[in-house]
Amino acid sequence: MTAEASSSAANTSTPASTAPLSTLPIALDAVGGDHGAAPNVEGAVLAAKAGVSVLLVGDRVKLHAELGKHAGSSNLPLEVVEAGDLIGMDEHATDVRSRPQASINVCTRLVKEGKAAAAVSMGHSGATMASALLTLGRIKGVDRPAILTHLPAQGGFTTMLDVGANADVRPAYLAQWARLATVYLKVLEDRDNPSVGLLSIGEEEHKGSQLVLEAHALLKELHGHGINFYGNVEGRDIFKGTTDIVVTDGFTGNVVLKLAEGEAKVLFGWVREALNSNLKSKVGGLLARDALRGLAERMDPSTYGASILLGVKGLAFIGHGSADARAVKNALLRAARAHEGNLIPRLEAAFANLEH
Template identity: 75%
Template sequence: MTATPLPIALDALAGDVGAAPNVEGAIQAARAGVSVTLVGDRTKLHAALASHDITGLPITVEDAPDLIGMDEHASDVRGRKDASINVATRLVKEGRAAAAVSLGHSGATMASALLTLGRLPGVDRPAILTHIPTARGFGAMLDVGANADVKAAYLVQWARLATTYLRVVEDRQSPTVGLLSIGEEDHKGNALVLEAHPLLRAATDLNFHGNIEGRDVMQGTTDIVVTDGFTGNIVLKLAEGEAKVLFGWIREALTSTMQAKLGALLVRGALRGIADRLDPSTYGASILLGVRGLAFIGHGSGDARAVKNALLRAHRAHQAQLLQRLDAELRAAPST
């Protein structure tokens, strides 16, 4: 007898827009074979579902009458056990969900995951790993916002987490690790980089490339980029903002004259493919690595496509037994 697959718990009223993109994305994921539990106010969720035909789809609702808003403090998760993100992470903790996904308050999601699930052994601080489109496909960068001030040892831990993630979920067998700095030379960088470099070099279980510069991130010089969360978040937001501005310039150029408009018809398909690679919704959500459970954090402005892809990514990580592999790799890692 085949066991019923665990659902992905979705914080279904969170985000800038609320229920609509979450419910639509959940339905798309369910049609692709992913079981989903919508977590949030039962009345609002059933009202949102009423306009869709979900007959036969693996979608359930878990009531959570409270919601931590985008303008509230992340620390509010401590005293609000019925908040939807707390209910979602609790479902993971209790073994009733494979992963928690939220496009809501990122700080609250991190706090809830850490408080409810705890840390994996050998991890001092969890980190957010995000996918970055590069000239070679995509790369992984962490931390991108969970930890502004870090210790050098954290970067080694995160490199191990990312290495296992790429091997298990993305089938990259020996991913390279780059340390983000202001120069390729070993002696360049701030105090954190100068301390972290020899630690990463000495970690025999890592394929450490060395220092990389900002331009190397989008070139895909290494599969993994490690940095502190302050720097990583700035790099991520800069890349996203530059992509929007660049496509705005292209749009202006291709609509400036009748001749340009005719040319736009010829390149429309190619440009759509490029836009798709640069669109954050293509990657769905970023994983919080280092907690004892699977938790994914998406953009508050994410659309139904982003929700669907986040749920698919969470499902794939669970199917690949990522959490068990992370635990095993960390326990076997040499001390630093």
């Protein structure tokens, strides 16, 4: 099926055993990522079984071959949309401008045309950001979109942005992102009045870079006007869950994210080594296996699936290039929830209210 004909996928019937989570299908860049079509298709099958309609965008032959490996997939709300091009992980993000048939461009175009509820990609993150921005544009009042992610913390998780979209920022961007994240948590996580922390090198108001000092003054002024500003937070506060939201520039946020992921892997490696060091430790490891499995689950990036590019005028989610089928499934479920919650209209309304 061609991209132009893909609107029929929105009317695909859903098996009686499932309840659709979205009135529109989710467009998945089904050939993007380090491992190609296999985990994308498997994840889409799992999401479809949970009630999410999915448009698999990419090479028709490859995608049908992968679907054929999953018994019963023909009875699920899955459709293939042809995209004859793919922006590889080692190519330039700016290539999206000159390659309209690249799979990520087809995905964002389906969203723009109202044929898909959201675009999800585990492929080239820069290309996904560029395609979403070029195709969908920005919400009025948002200068720069930001990547929002969740980090495991005491009592649940901490929402942080930006984690990579903008290395150089202005204080106004941080205030805009605080507002975006506040609405996001209200819609998707039912948090009534989420608190916002500004990442700095100290809790004191006078500490931090010039950017932090100016952003602090701006956020403090906006406290009580759609933003619940807590004040400065330090790196350790992210994992203590001191605030629901932490805002920072994309350079710092990306370093924090990669550091957290890397440290988690190292710590679990140390735990495995310790538990296998002798017979007594091995027995203890068996007794603690269920607890350790639960901890690993909380710290696994696949739990959250993908990060949303917040601030564009449409839903776009960016996942890890190494994502497995579970991550793809969870990304699709999160995208469907965001659509069901009318996230984009509610974000637009939050910024429109500022003009009155």
